[in-house]
Amino acid sequence: MTDMASLMEDRAAANADASDQRKPVDWDSADMSRSIKKRYAAERRFKTYGLTAIMLALAALVLLGYSIISKGYSAFVQTYVQIELTFDPAVIDPDGTRDPAVLGRANYDGLIKDALRARFPDVTSRSEKRKLYGIISSGASYDLREQVLDKPSLIGQTRKLWLISGDDFDMLNKGYISADTQEASRRLDDDEIGWFQTLQSANAIEKRFHTRFFTNGDSREPELAGIWGAAVGSFYTLIVTLLLSFPIGVAAAIYLEEFAPKNRLTQIIEVNINNLAAVPSIVFGLLGLELYLNVMHLPRSAPVVGGLTLALMTLPTIIIASRAAIKAVPPSIRQAALGLGASPVQTVSHHVLPLAMPGILTGTIIGMAQALGETAPLLMIGMVAFIVDIPGSAMDAATVLPVQIYLWADSPERAFVEKTSAAIMVLLAFLILMNGLAVFLRKKFERKW
Incomplete structure (x- = not known):
C-alpha cells in the first residue's frame, strides 16, 4: 500500500508539472520582453558581423585590383619615336642584287644610329652617343629588316619612321621617371631628358597600343617582352x-x-x-x-x-x-x-x-x-x-x-x-x-x- 501510495503521488506531481508546462505563455510579461529583445539584438549583431566580413573582403579585393591595374594598365601602350632615316643602299645592298639573304644581314642598327646622330649633331663623345642610342630600342633594327624584306623598293629612300623607344625613355614618357627628381636618383641624366624633351616639342613622341605584348615571347628588353x-x-x-x-x-x-x-x-x-x-x-x-x-x-x-x-x-x-x-x-x-x-x-x-x-x-x-x-x-x-x-x-x-x-x-x-x-x-x-x-x-x- 505504501508503494502504491508513493506511485500515485509521483504521478500526481508529474501531472501537475505537465499542467504547469501547458499553461499559456504570457507574451506581455517583462521577462518575455527582455528575452525577445536579447534575441533580436543577437540577430542584429550576427547580421552586422556578416556584413562587416563581406565589406572587408570586398575592400581587400578592390584594393588588390586597384594595385594591379594601376601598375599594369600602362603596359598596354608603348612609346614610339619618329626619326628621319635613310635606307642607304651601300649599307643594305651594296651589290644591288636584292638578294634576301644579303638584305637580312645588313646593319640596320647602324642606320638607326646614323639617323640619331643626324638628329642631334651636337652629340660627339662616345659616352654621349651610347646614351643617345638608348632612345630607340635594340629591337627596332629587326623591324627595319622586316620592312626592307617585305618591300625592297625602300632601299635608297629617306623616310620618317616611327620606331619603338627604349624602356627607360618609355618610363619617362609614362611618368614613372620624373625630370624633377635629382639626377643621381634617376636612370636618365639631364642630357637624355633634354633630348627626349626636344623630340616631344617636335611632336616626334607618341604612345601606341602595345601589340608586341600580346604577340612576342620573352625578352631581356622590357619593351620587346610579351606573353x-x-x-x-x-x-x-x-x-x-x-x-x-x-x-x-x-x-x-x-x-x-x-x-x-x-x-x-x-x-x-x-x-x-x-x-x-x-x-x-x-x-x-x-x-x-x-x-x-x-x-x-x-x-x-x-x-x-x-x-x-x-x-x-x-x-x-x-x-x-x-x-x-x-x-x-x-x-x-x-x-x-x-x-x-x-x-x-x-x-x-x-x-x-x-x-x-x-x-x-x-x-x-x-x-x-x-x-x-x-x-x-x-x-x-x-x-x-x-x-x-x-x-x-x-x-x-x-x-x-x-x-x-x-x-x-x-x-x-x-x-x-x-x-x-x-x-x-x-x-x-x-x-x-x-x-x-x-x-x-x-x-x-x-x-x-
Missing part, C-alpha cells in the same frame, strides 16, 4: 592535363560510386583521394621531377612534362567533383533504367552520366583553372627557363603564364613591373573566364529534382 610564348605554353600544358586527368578522373569516380564494393580497400582509396586533394602542389612537382625527368627522361621544360605533373595534381579534384555529381542523381533514375532491362553499364552511360555531366564539367573546369594558376610544380620540373621562341608543340621548351610572371617580378628594370601587373591582369581574366564558364554550364544544364 604570347607563355600563353602558348600554358595552352599546351592545359591540353595535356585535360586529356589525361578528365577521362581518368571521371572513370575513377564512376567506378568508385557505381561499381566498387563497399569494403575496407575502397574506403582506404577514398580517404587517400581526399587527402591527395589537400597535398601541397610542390609535392607533385617533386614527384614529376623524379618520375618524368629522372626516370622517364622526358624533355625538360616541355609542356608535356608540365601537363603530366599537373594532371596528378588535378585528378583528386576531378574525382571528388565527379563523385558528388554522380551521387546527386536520384536513385529512382537508376531503378527505372534497371527495371526496364538496362544493364548496370547502360544505366550509368545512358542515364546517370548525362545527368551528372554538368557537375562533372564544372568540377573539371575549376580543376583546370587551379592548374592554370600553379607555379610551384612547374618550377620543380624546369619550366622556369628563359624561353624566347614560341613553342610549336608540347615537346618544345616553354614556360607558362604564372612562371612568366614570377620571372618578370624578379627583374630589376622598372618597366618589368608594369609587365608583371599586366600579365597578372591577363591571367586573372582567363581564370574569371574559366570560372564563369563553369557557372554557365551548371546553370544551363543543371536539373532540379
